[in-house]
Amino acid sequence: MTISRAMRVRLALGLAGALAWAGAQGVLAAEPQSPDQVHMALRILASVYADMESKLPNQLDRLAHENEEFHDGSGAMRDAVAAEPAAYKSRVLAALDKAVNDSQAVADTSKTHDTAKVRASLDTLAASMRALNGLFPEAVRAEPGSVPPPQHGGPPKT
Amino acid sequence: MKRREALAGLLLAPVGFLGYRALAASAPPQREVNLTVATDGDLLAFTPVELSCPTGARVHLTFHHTGKYIRQDHDWVLTLPGASDAVAQAALAAGEAARYLPPPGDQQVIAMTPMCGKGEQASVDFIAPAPGDYPFICTYPGHAGFMHGVLHVTR
Numbered sequence: 176m177t178i179s180r181a182m183r184v185r186l187a188l189g190l191a192g193a194l195a196w197a198g199a200q201g202v203l204a205a206e207p208q209s210p211d212q213v214h215m216a217l218r219i220l221a222s223v224y225a226d227m228e229s230k231l232p233n234q235l236d237r238l239a240h241e242n243e244e245f246h247d248g249s250g251a252m253r254d255a256v257a258a259e260p261a262a263y264k265s266r267v268l269a270a271l272d273k274a275v276n277d278s279q280a281v282a283d284t285s286k287t288h289d290t291a292k293v294r295a296s297l298d299t300l301a302a303s304m305r306a307l308n309g310l311f312p313e314a315v316r317a318e319p320g321s322v323p324p325p326q327h328g329g330p331p332k333t
Numbered sequence: 334m335k336r337r338e339a340l341a342g343l344l345l346a347p348v349g350f351l352g353y354r355a356l357a358a359s360a361p362p363q364r365e366v367n368l369t370v371a372t373d374g375d376l377l378a379f380t381p382v383e384l385s386c387p388t389g390a391r392v393h394l395t396f397h398h399t400g401k402y403i404r405q406d407h408d409w410v411l412t413l414p415g416a417s418d419a420v421a422q423a424a425l426a427a428g429e430a431a432r433y434l435p436p437p438g439d440q441q442v443i444a445m446t447p448m449c450g451k452g453e454q455a456s457v458d459f460i461a462p463a464p465g466d467y468p469f470i471c472t473y474p475g476h477a478g479f480m481h482g483v484l485h486v487t488r
Contacts, residue, residue, distance in 0.1 A: 247403040325478020
């Protein structure tokens with residue numbers, strides 16, 4: 176069985192088109208419709224994470240409260256992707272739910288007052304937040320650790 | 334003698350009054366300044382982080398907690414230079430019953446608003462202190478390290 180030259184050209188063009196379409200879908204899926212809102216949501220979560228980290232090692236009892244703030248802050252992301260296509264939204268929400276569960280684990284672990292265990296649970300949370308960030312273009316990401324640690328003391332004495 | 338003193342007093346009174354008026358006119362009037370500061374949405378930050386006013390001004394400051402998602406309280410507390418850490422510690426020690434506000438009468442606090450929940454705003458009036466840079470912070474536990482700024486008081 177032989178394929179004519181015209182047929183080969185049609186097949187090649189069809190294949191190239193299909194590849195281009197698939198590529199475009201991939202790019203579109205990663206480009207949120209509300210990038211500013213997504214960026215703010217990621218900044219809020221990174222901000223709460225920084226606050227959580229600042230509670231080590233002496234204020235572990237405050238982590239339950241910070242966990243509540245992480246839950247609250249996740250609402251910003253849910254709103255930010257509300258209008259996204261279903262498949263993309265479900266990927267984001269699955270990653271977000273993982274992060275929220277890991278935040279809960281930080282609060283649960285804090286009850287042990289074991290700093291090493293809390294540190295490990297915070298690292299797990301950071302990993303899930305990085306996975307969430309990875310679903311978005313670099314320009315809108317706000318990774319855990321991107322918020323500077325707390326600085327005390329205010330301006331110098333005058 | 335008494336009659337002469339009374340007469341002199343009557344003659345000099347308008348001079349004294351005019352002198353007082355002249356002095357009052359030459360003294361700079363006390364300025365009124367309105368300042369506005371807010372939280373940066375749900376982030377642990379003030380916006381703006383720098384404010385300024387002239388010394389002696391009657392300042393009316395409005396603080397707006399613009400958060401939408403996170404149930405956390407914020408306030409705005411102006412302290413003496415170098416005293417922000419001590420004030421934050423005092424507020425932490427005051428505890429939840431005091432809503433983590435510095436104790437009343439804290440000599441290191443120049444002015445402060447009440448704690449505000451998300452969407453709330455509050456204001457405070459105070460006289461701008463001597464020229465210098467004065468830190469302001471949020472005294473809710475753990476926030477002072479993130480939420481801080483400077484009031485520049487000018488001459």
